[in-house]
Amino acid sequence: MEHLDYQDGNALAGPLSEIFTFDVTVAQGTCAGCGRRGALAELRVYGPEPGLVARCPGCEEVVLTFVRGPKDAWLDLRGSVSLRIPITE
Amino acid sequence: MGIISRAFQGRPRDHDEKLPPGQYLVHDFPVLSAGPTPRVPLDRWEFAIDTPEGEVHRWSWEEFQALPQETPTVDLHCVTKWSKFGTEWKGVSLDVLMEDVESAAEYALAYSHGGYTTNLPLEDLLDGKAWIVYEFDGEELAPAHGGPARLLVPHLYLWKSAKWVKGIRLLNEDWPGFWETAGYHNYGDPWREQRYQGD
Numbered sequence: 001m002e003h004l005d006y007q008d009g010n011a012l013a014g015p016l017s018e019i020f021t022f023d024v025t026v027a028q029g030t031c032a033g034c035g036r037r038g039a040l041a042e043l044r045v046y047g048p049e050p051g052l053v054a055r056c057p058g059c060e061e062v063v064l065t066f067v068r069g070p071k072d073a074w075l076d077l078r079g080s081v082s083l084r085i086p087i088t089e
Numbered sequence: 090m091g092i093i094s095r096a097f098q099g100r101p102r103d104h105d106e107k108l109p110p111g112q113y114l115v116h117d118f119p120v121l122s123a124g125p126t127p128r129v130p131l132d133r134w135e136f137a138i139d140t141p142e143g144e145v146h147r148w149s150w151e152e153f154q155a156l157p158q159e160t161p162t163v164d165l166h167c168v169t170k171w172s173k174f175g176t177e178w179k180g181v182s183l184d185v186l187m188e189d190v191e192s193a194a195e196y197a198l199a200y201s202h203g204g205y206t207t208n209l210p211l212e213d214l215l216d217g218k219a220w221i222v223y224e225f226d227g228e229e230l231a232p233a234h235g236g237p238a239r240l241l242v243p244h245l246y247l248w249k250s251a252k253w254v255k256g257i258r259l260l261n262e263d264w265p266g267f268w269e270t271a272g273y274h275n276y277g278d279p280w281r282e283q284r285y286q287g288d
C-alpha cells in the first residue's frame with residue numbers, strides 16, 4: 001500500500017494564522033482548474049518544505065502556495081477563483 | 090577577533106569549503122514533494138527541446154539511451170539547507186542534447202510531468218554544467234527522486250534540477266517557474282545564498 005504523501009487542508013491552519021485573523025480552513029474556495037467548491041480544509045497539502053502546496057482534491061491542480069522566509073512570507077493564490085470567508089459579528 | 094585561531098579548532102576545512110553558507114551536511118537523500126509523484130512508463134517517455142524559432146527536437150527513451158553517456162559525481166545543495174556530497178549519476182549532458190539546436194534564445198524553462206516548471210538562463214545548462222540523468226548510485230532513478238529522468242544542475246539549488254523532466258523550452262525572455270513565482274529566488278546560487286526573492 002502506498003502511503004499518502006500529503007496532509008489535509010487543516011495543515012494550512014497554523015502557518016496561515018500568522019497572516020489571517022480568521023481560520024482559513026473554514027473558508028470556501030473555488031478551484032480555478034475545475035470549478036470545484038469546498039472548504040480549504042479539504043485541500044491536499046504537500047510540504048511543508050520548500051513551501052506548502054495546496055492542491056484541489058478534484059483535479060490536483062495547485063490552488064495556493066505558501067512560502068515562509070525569515071523576513072517575508074509569500075501567499076500565492078494562483079489556482080483560486082475566490083475565497084468565501086465567514087464573518088462573525 | 091577570537092583568541093583561538095581557526096586552524097586550532099580542528100574543523101574539517103575541506104568540508105567547510107565545499108559547504109555553501111547556511112547549509113549542513115546530510116548522508117541520506119531527503120525527498121521534498123510539491124505534488125503527487127508521477128509514474129511515467131518508459132515506452133511513453135519522451136524528452137523534447139523547443140525553440141522560439143519553432144524548432145522542436147525529440148528523443149524517445151531508446152534514442153536517448155543511444156546518446157553518449159556521462160557519469161557525473163556532484164554535490165547537491167537544497168534550499169531547505171541540506172547538502173549532500175559526492176552523489177553519483179548517469180545521464181546525458183545538455184551539451185549533447187543542444188548540439189543540433191540552433192536558437193538565439195537566452196533563457197530556458199524546464200517543464201515536467203505533473204506540471205512543475207523551473208527557469209534558468211540557457212548558459213547555466215551548457216558547458217558541462219547540466220545533465221538529464223536516469224541513474225543514481227548505480228541504480229535506475231526512483232520515481233520519488235524524479236525517475237525515470239530528471240534534470241541535474243548541481244551548481245544551483247536543487248529545486249532547479251526538475252524531477253520527472255519532460256522537456257526544455259528555450260525562450261527569448263525569462264519566464265519564472267513554479268517556485269520562482271511563489272517566493273523563491275529567480276536564479277538560486279547556493280554560494281550567494283539566493284534562497285528567496287530579494288536575497
Ligand SMILES: [Zn+2]
Pocket residue numbers: 031032033034035036056057058059060061
Ligand atoms: Zn480543481
